[in-house]
Amino acid sequence: MITFAAFIGSVELGMVYAILALGVFLSFRTLNTPDLTVDGSIVTGAAASAMICSLGGNPVLALAVSFVFGAMAGIITALLNTKLKIQPLLAGILVMLGAYSINLRIMGNKSNIALTKSDTIYKMTKEIFPGTYTSLVLGILIVAAVITLLFFFLKTRLGFALRATGDNEDMVRASGISSDQMKVFGLSLSNGLVGLAGGLLAQYQSYADIGMGVGMVVIGLASVIVGEAIFGTRSLIRRLIAVALGAILYRLAIAVALAAGMPANDLKLVSALIVTVALALGVMGENFSFTGKNSKNGKTGKPGKIRSRIQQKVGE
Amino acid sequence: MLKIDGITKTFGKGTINEKIAINDLSLDMDRGEFITIIGNNGAGKSTLMNCISGVFPVDSGTILLDGEDLTRQPEYKRARHIGRVFQDPLKGTAFDMTIEENLSIAICKNRFHGLQPGISRKDREYFRERLALLEMGLENRMNQKAKLLSGGQRQALTLFMSIISEPKLLLLDEHTAALDPAAARKVLELTNLFTREKNLTTLMITHNMKAALENGTRTILMRDGQILMDVRGEERKNMTVETLIAKFEIDNDRMLLD
Ligand SMILES: Nc1ncnc2c1ncn2[C@@H]1O[C@H](COP(=O)(O)OP(=O)(O)OP(=O)(O)O)[C@@H](O)[C@H]1O
Ligand SMILES: [Mg+2]
Numbered sequence: 220m221i222t223f224a225a226f227i228g229s230v231e232l233g234m235v236y237a238i239l240a241l242g243v244f245l246s247f248r249t250l251n252t253p254d255l256t257v258d259g260s261i262v263t264g265a266a267a268s269a270m271i272c273s274l275g276g277n278p279v280l281a282l283a284v285s286f287v288f289g290a291m292a293g294i295i296t297a298l299l300n301t302k303l304k305i306q307p308l309l310a311g312i313l314v315m316l317g318a319y320s321i322n323l324r325i326m327g328n329k330s331n332i333a334l335t336k337s338d339t340i341y342k343m344t345k346e347i348f349p350g351t352y353t354s355l356v357l358g359i360l361i362v363a364a365v366i367t368l369l370f371f372f373l374k375t376r377l378g379f380a381l382r383a384t385g386d387n388e389d390m391v392r393a394s395g396i397s398s399d400q401m402k403v404f405g406l407s408l409s410n411g412l413v414g415l416a417g418g419l420l421a422q423y424q425s426y427a428d429i430g431m432g433v434g435m436v437v438i439g440l441a442s443v444i445v446g447e448a449i450f451g452t453r454s455l456i457r458r459l460i461a462v463a464l465g466a467i468l469y470r471l472a473i474a475v476a477l478a479a480g481m482p483a484n485d486l487k488l489v490s491a492l493i494v495t496v497a498l499a500l501g502v503m504g505e506n507f508s509f510t511g512k513n514s515k516n517g518k519t520g521k522p523g524k525i526r527s528r529i530q531q532k533v534g535e
Numbered sequence: 536m537l538k539i540d541g542i543t544k545t546f547g548k549g550t551i552n553e554k555i556a557i558n559d560l561s562l563d564m565d566r567g568e569f570i571t572i573i574g575n576n577g578a579g580k581s582t583l584m585n586c587i588s589g590v591f592p593v594d595s596g597t598i599l600l601d602g603e604d605l606t607r608q609p610e611y612k613r614a615r616h617i618g619r620v621f622q623d624p625l626k627g628t629a630f631d632m633t634i635e636e637n638l639s640i641a642i643c644k645n646r647f648h649g650l651q652p653g654i655s656r657k658d659r660e661y662f663r664e665r666l667a668l669l670e671m672g673l674e675n676r677m678n679q680k681a682k683l684l685s686g687g688q689r690q691a692l693t694l695f696m697s698i699i700s701e702p703k704l705l706l707l708d709e710h711t712a713a714l715d716p717a718a719a720r721k722v723l724e725l726t727n728l729f730t731r732e733k734n735l736t737t738l739m740i741t742h743n744m745k746a747a748l749e750n751g752t753r754t755i756l757m758r759d760g761q762i763l764m765d766v767r768g769e770e771r772k773n774m775t776v777e778t779l780i781a782k783f784e785i786d787n788d789r790m791l792l793d
Contacts, residue, residue, distance in 0.1 A: 386632060391640075
C-alpha cells in the first residue's frame with residue numbers, strides 16, 4: 220500500500236504527533252475539557268523552535284522554549300476561564316485567535332520559516348549516528364521519556380489533585396485544593412506538551428508555517444479516542460501508550476489514504492470525519508458496556524454528566 | 536470553637552427574586568459540641584453551612600473558627616479545617632479514581648501537594664486498618680474505582696474521608712437522606728462513632744426530628760434564616776418530637792413523616 224520509506228516516515232511523524240496527543244489527553248481526559256488553545260499553541264511552539272534554530276541557536280534549547288511558550292498559552296486560557304469565568308471552549312478560541320498575531324511576531328512577521336540550512340535535533344543526531352532509523356529511534360526515545368514522566372507525575376500527590384479536578388471540583392475544593400490553580404497548572408502542562416510537539420514538528424519537517432495549527436486539536440482528539448478504543452484503557456500506563464499509538468496510527472492511515480489517491484486537500488475533512496465517527500462509536504460502546512463488567516460509570520453514573528461517558532478519565 | 540456573629544446572606548439582591556436566606560444569625564459552639572439542625576424546606580440550613588464553608592461569601596457578619604477569621608477566606612482554604620459531607624453521595628468522591636486514591640487526597644488535606652508519591656505505604660496500611668471499621672469490606676477493594684460503590688458505601692467512604700485529617704469542624708448536610716433506611720442507620724452509627732472518638736465539633740442537618748433529638752448534644756431549629764430554638768442539656772433530654780411540634784407549630788410534612 221505504501222513504500223517502506225513512507226511507512227518509516229509516517230511513524231517518525233507519528234512520534235511527534237504522539238506528544239501532541241499526550242498533551243490533548245491531559246486536557247481532554249484528565250481535566251475533562253476539550254481545549255481549543257492547541258491549534259494556536261502548537262504553532263507558538265513551532266514558531267519559537269524554528270526562529271531559534273534559524274538564528275543558529277541550540278535545537279534542544281529551542282524545544283525547551285517551545286514547551287514554555289506553549290505552556291504560557293495554556294495559562295492564559297486557564298486564567299480567562301477561572302478568573303474571568305469565560306467558558307473553557309470560548310477561552311480556548313480567544314487564545315487561539317490571539318496567538319495567531321503573537322506567532323507571526325515570533326516568526327519575524329513572516330508566514331513561514333525554512334530550516335533547510337539550519338541545525339535541528341534530527342540533523343544533529345544523524346551526524347552522530349548516521350543510519351536509516353536514527354530519526355525514528357530519536358522519536359521513540361522522546362515519546363518514551365514523555366510517557367514515563369507523565370505516568371509518574373499522575374501518580375504523585377499533585378497528579379492526584381489534577382485528576383480529581385476533572386472528576387469532581389466540589390470534592391477537590393472540599394479537600395483543601397484550589398481547583399482554579401489545578402486548571403491553570405493542568406492546561407499549562409497540556410499546552411507545554413503541545414508546544415513541544417510543535418517545536419519538534421518544525422525541526423522534523425525543517426519548516427514552520429503560520430497556518431500549520433489548523434485542525435491540530437481534532438487530530439489530537441482523534442488520536443486519544445482511537446488509540447484508547449483500539450489499545451485499551453485498563454491501566455494508566457497502558458492508556459498513555461495507547462494514546463501515543465493512536466497518533467502513530469493516525470499518521471499511517473493518512474499515508475495510506477494519500478497513497479491510495481486521496482487529494483491532500485481532503486485531509487481536514489477526513490480528520491473531522493474520523494473524530495465524529497470515533498465519538499459516536501465511543502458513546503455507543505459505552506452504552507453497550509453499561510451493564511457489563513467493564514461498565515465505565517456503573518449504575519451510579521453521574522446524573523447530568525452524560526458527557527463524561529465519552530470522556531472517561533485517567534486512572535487505574 | 537466556632538463563633539458566628541451576625542451573618543446575613545441575601546440571594547438575588549436587587550431583583551424581584553431577592554431572598555434573605557440567612558438573617559442576622561449568630562451561633563457559638565464549644566469544642567466537641569455536636570449540634571443537630573432541623574427546620575422546614577428553605578429555612579436556610581444548607582445556606583448556613585455553605586456560608587461557613589465558604590461556597591459563597593456572606594453579605595455581613597463574621598465567622599471565626601478556633602480564633603481564625605474565615606469570613607474572607609476562599610472555600611479551599613477553609614476546607615483545610617473543615618470536613619464536609621453532602622446529601623448527594625456523588626459529590627464527595629472523585630468517581631474515576633480508586634478508593635485509596637480518594638482517601639489519599641483526603642488525608643493530604645493539610646500536606647503539601649508536590650511530587651511525592653500519591654500514596655505512601657504507611658498511609659495505605661492506615662487506610663486498610665481504618666476502612667475495616669466501616670464493616671463494608673472496602674479494605675479489600677481499595678484499588679477499585681469509587682464509581683463502583685453503592686450510595687451507602689460511597690457516603691460511608693465520604694464520611695471517613697471528611698474526618699481522616701481530623702478537622703476542627705465537621706459539617707453534615709442531610710448526609711443520610713439519599714440512602715435506604717439500613718444504609719442511613721449505618722452511616723449515622725459511623726457518624727456517632729467517629730465524632731465521639733475524635734471529639735469532633737459537628738453540625739448535622741437532618742429532616743428527621745427524632746434523629747435530631749437522639750443524636751448529638753444540642754439541637755437548633757431554624758426558620759426564615761434565623762435560629763428559632765436552641766436546646767441542650769436537661770431541656771433537650773426532656774424534649775420529645777410531639778412537644779417540639781406543638782411548641783413550634785411545625786407543619787412540615789417531610790419532617791412529620793419520618
Ligand atoms: N444558590 C442560591 N441562589 C439563590 N437562592 C438560593 C440559593 N441557595 C439557596 N437559595 C434560597 O435560599 C433559601 C434557603 O435555602 P436552603 O437551601 O438554605 O434551605 P434548607 O434549609 O437547606 O432547605 P432544605 O430542607 O430544602 O434543604 C431558599 O429560599 C432557597 O431558595
Ligand atoms: Mg438543604
